[in-house]
Amino acid sequence: MRKIHYIIFTLIGICAHSQIFEGEYGNRPAQMPEKLPLDTSYIECIYSYNVYDPVIDENEESYQILEIGKNKSKFASYGYYRIDSIIRNDYPNSLTLAQYGNLSIANKPKPGSVIKDLNSGSLESIGRIFMDTYIYEEPFPQMQWKLGEETQEICGYRCNKATMTFRGRNWTAWYCDIPINNGPWKFGNLPGLILKVEDDNREHVFNAVSIRNSNNLIFLYKRNYVKTTREKFDKALSDYKLNPGNFVAGSPVLLKNKNGKPIPNNRMFFNPIEKE
Template identity: 30%
Template sequence: MKKLFSIFFIALFAFASAQDNDSKETANRFFYELTFKPKKDSAKLEKVLTALDIVKDRSVYRDYTVIGQDSIMKVQIEAMQKSGVFKDLSKTIRMPKFSEKIVKQYPEMKVQYIERIASGFIPMSISYTENIKFDWKISNEKEKIGPYNTQKATADFGGRKWTAWFTTDLPFQDGPYKFSGLPGLIVKVEDDGKNYSWVLQGNKKVQNWEELSYAEKISGMSSKVTDMPREKFEKAFNDFKKDPFASARPMMTQEIMSRTIPGMDGTIGDMMKKQEKMYKDFFNANDNPIELTAPSVDKKKK
C-alpha cells in the first residue's frame, strides 16, 4: 500500500526538481513576484511567487509554491501513511506554475537548468549546463524601487530584449531565473513586451537551509542529476511532456489498473488518467516560453 501511495505522490508532485544536499547551510532567500503572460496571443497575465536562495557556493531559483507548502504536505502525507487511506492532495495543495530549477555555481556562474521526468514511476532529474555571459549595457538612469536605489541595465537574451534594475545595496551579482552579472542584486527585470517581469518583494535568512523540499525527499528522489547537451535535454523533456506515463505504462497490468486504494475514488487506472490529464494541463498552460531562442542561436544573430 505504501508503495502505491508513493507512486501517486510522485506522479502528483514530480514537477518540482531537486538536487540532493546533505549539509545544512544558511541561505539568503529573495522573494520575487513573477508576472507573466502564459499564452502569447492572450492579454491575460498571471502571477506567482518565486524564490532565489543564495548560499556560499551557489544560488537556487525556483517556483516557491511547493516549498511554501512543505509543512502542509508533511501533515497530509504522514496522516495518509498512518491511516492507510489515500487522499487526493490536488484538492488541498496548489500546484506550481513552473517546474524548472536553476542552479548557478559561484564564482564562475555556470548555469544548470534542471527538470524532472520519470523512468517508469521513478523520478529522475535531467539538466543542461550553460556558460552565459550577459552583455549588459549599464546606463546612468536610476530609480527607487521599493526600499532600493537601483540603476538601469539592458541586454538581449533568449530572443527577447530585457531591462534590469539592480542595486549595489545587496552585494550579490545574481538575480531571478538565469539572470546575473551585474554589480549588485537584480531588483527588477522584464522584457520589452512585458511577457515576463520579476520584481523583488522581500528577503529573509533561512537557517539550516536544505535544498530538498519534504515532497522531494519522500518521493525517493535520487541525488544524481543527469547532465546532457541542451538539444538532447529538450528532446527528452518534450517527449516526457507529450506522454508522461510512456515509460510507466508497460508496467501497469490490467490487474493492477483495476485495483482500488482505500479512500480513492475509482481504480488505479482512473487515477492514472487523472494524473496524466494534470500533467498535460500543466504543460499546456504555457505556450509562451521565457527564452524564444537558445544562446547559440542568439550568438549567430550577432
C-alpha cells in the same frame, strides 16, 4: 460574477475533497524523496513571476524564491518552499498523502529550478516535460549588460538600470546595491542583486516582493533526473507545449490512434524565456 466563482470553487472544493478521501491511498504516508544538501542560505528573495502568452492571450502568475548561499544558489517555485517548511514544522514525523494533497492545493507548487554553482561558474537547470523531469548543465551565460542612468525603487531598495540582449529577448534589469552577483532564473553578472528583470514586450516579468535574512538548508530532492542538453530540452519543451498530442503520438504511453487521426495544431500556454 462573484456568485459563479463561489459556485465553481465550491464544486471544485467538493471534487478535491472527494478525491482526497477516496480509497485507502489518501491515508497512506507521503514518502518524500531524500534531500540532497547543496548549501545553507543567508539571503532569500521572493519574486513574483508573470508570463504572458500573446498567442492565446493569457497571463500566468506564480511565485519563485531565490535562496542564496555562499557557494550555491537555487531559484525555484515558492510553493514547494512553503510546503517544505510547513511539513518541517507541522508534520515532523511524516504526513499522509491526503495531507500533502491539501498542501499542494493551497500552495500551487510548480516544477523547475535553476541551481547556480558560484565557485565553478556553471549552472544546472531542472525542468519537467510530459511525465519526466530533465536536467542539463551549462556554464554561466556571458551576459553583457549595458549600464543605464535611470533608477527605480523596487522592494524598498533604490535600483539602477541595466539592459542587454540575451538569447532572443531584450532584457531590462534593475539591480540594487547589495553586492551579490545573482538574480532570478539564470540572470546575474551585475554589480548588485537583481530585484526586477523584464523583457521589452513585458512577456516575462520577475519582480522581487520580499527580501530577508535566512539560515535554511538549500537542497535538491533526490530523483531520477534524465540528463540532456539545453538545446534538446528547449526544443522538446517547445514541441510538447505547442503540439502535445504529437509529442507522444506513436509511443506506448498513448493509445494508438485507431483511425490515424490528424494531430492537433493546438497549443498549451507557452512562451519560452530563452528563444535561442
